[in-house]
Amino acid sequence: MVSTAALAGTAALVGEPARASMLGALMDGRALTASELARTAGIGAPAASAHLARLAEAGLLAVERQGRHRYHRLASPAVARMLEGIMAVACAAPPRVGPRDAALRRARTCYDHLAGRLAVAMADAMVARGQVELAADGGVVTSSGAAFLRGLGVEVEGAPAGRLFCRPCLDWSERRPHVAGRLGAALCARCLDRGWVRRIPGTRALDVTPEGWRALREAFGPGVEEAR
Amino acid sequence: MVSTAALAGTAALVGEPARASMLGALMDGRALTASELARTAGIGAPAASAHLARLAEAGLLAVERQGRHRYHRLASPAVARMLEGIMAVACAAPPRVGPRDAALRRARTCYDHLAGRLAVAMADAMVARGQVELAADGGVVTSSGAAFLRGLGVEVEGAPAGRLFCRPCLDWSERRPHVAGRLGAALCARCLDRGWVRRIPGTRALDVTPEGWRALREAFGPGVEEAR
DNA sequence: GCCATGCTTCGCCGGTCCCCGAAGCATTCC
């Protein structure tokens, strides 16, 4: 029973609105300062300081001091995976999903990869064309998929035997899988640095540029337009 | 911000010692009655009833009434995945891992598959022999692996294109991946019904029978003995 | 029909923990 205490302790850290809000803000993979996180959570500096100290102590956050600022980020991909897992359960529960956060539902980052309708549509397109195969417990990129991705400028070095792996990640708003893992991260990075999508400051939501819609349509087919 | 409230709510449900204890007890995939869970958590019937009602309401548990008993089980594999994810983070944090629960660390069930030293050793053996390939974000069974598994009587119907998928699951006690997913479940079931491992009542720990050690050694090589 | 068992609801108590205001270091800029 020693382990369930640890389970409860970690979950309790996430199970507090202010802390959850901070962790959610960090899910895009960036590092934020203590005061930015305090503002996000809607609490004062002292309370934020205490929360952040506890999260860091427990190994959920990594802290980096830079001058008189303290930058906080998720300590590891495992933490992001944990948060994704909780969100998947959290958003499966309520029968009625709020119509809010339309921008978030359309396109957002999920730690290091894309999520939302756009990401699901991209995954669907790649699956339909036999470029990737996704199952509940894993996914692979086929050789035609590798060629397609190379054409996009996405280079993912192979996994064990030269294969390309991609982890499926249950999209909490769409409730269908999108592409995560190394491939998801590379794809997201490519979309950002080609200017196809842009971060919307202050949120995890993403804006798809007009050029982005053109390029994505050309690469992934007309299906992605439905995410618009 | 609507989503972080849900995140906090779900995490808070897990973040309470009594509830975490109950969820932990259900991680072996079985269904237990309310009173059994109350005993496990070390609380009275009224408190347990309230907790279970909340967990069911939130969609973490599925309840099935059978006569005057109420059987509770995890509502879905997603819930188990969430709990695994939290455990992985929880057990990565504390630098000192208690020497307790030696039996749990050796071999246990993890929802529907095997975990602990034994499971990691089995995964290692299969990887070393090129029967499965595991990466952080996915895994596949090779054709030689499929033949090996068939020989064991483990039949897993193919994923998308006739491939066999196996999800890697970070072992919270060993901090290395073992085999989960459909393959993990099938392997675990096979070990149980051949009498190689037996459930130890009242815990998720597993006992490996003498015959089990012989059979596992023969199938997976001498490496598994080190888990003994 | 009656009792026993399993689970739930109600009312109350107690502890935990989360927040803020004020004051105290640390770092940088002028």
Next chain:
DNA sequence: GGAATGCTTCGGGGACCGGCGAAGCATGGC
């Protein structure tokens, strides 16, 4: 050096939540 900014520590007040005991429905066995 002095002032401003960013963050932390301290102390106190308040709210939330979990636990038990007693009593109230259900279901099953005799």
